[in-house]
Amino acid sequence: MRNISDIIERYLKGILHESPEGTVEIQRNDLADQFSCVPSQINYVISTRFTLEKGYLVESKRGGGGYIRIRRIELPGPISLHTHLHQTIGDEMGQTAAEGLIYQLEEARFLNSREAALMRAAVSREVLMIKLPERDRVRARLMKAMLISLLG
DSSP: OOOHHHHHHHHHHHHHHHOTTSEEEEOHHHHHHHTTSOHHHHHHHHHHHSOTTTTEEEEEEOSTTOEEEEEEOOOOOHHHHHHHHHHHHOSOOOHHHHHHHHHHHHHTTSSOHHHHHHHHHHTOTTTOOOOTTHHHHHHHHHHHHHHHHHHO
16 A cells, blocks of 8 residues: 555645646645645655656745645647756756656656666766766766657
8 A cells, every 4th residue: 555645646646637727726734634644744745746856836825824836847848848958957967856857757758667767777876976066967968968869
């Protein structure tokens, strides 16, 4: 059985997928009640699984009428994807940003799961055993080369 974080993530992604605007607005306490969990569990799921690197924009308003709004950021179409990737990657790229971009491309079906797994392995800090900041420069060059090859 999946853990509660996976269930909440799947639920929110399902709502986002069905939303014509690609946005979901929730009340943290209501969602916690729905899943019989503490509100901090909702915060954990949102802060770890709905990040900017993974293609989500999260806004929150605290207080009585407070809400959490999650919006899916869509990747550009295939024609402008190369320009977007070049600008996103830049000259340096940290591991978290690289993994987030790979996740985004896999979610958008530009990469299959095998390609994404290979890319994650190739850019991991365990493989790139070089001191910073050179490691982030090598990772950026690797990401660009792999994506040009795969999305060519």
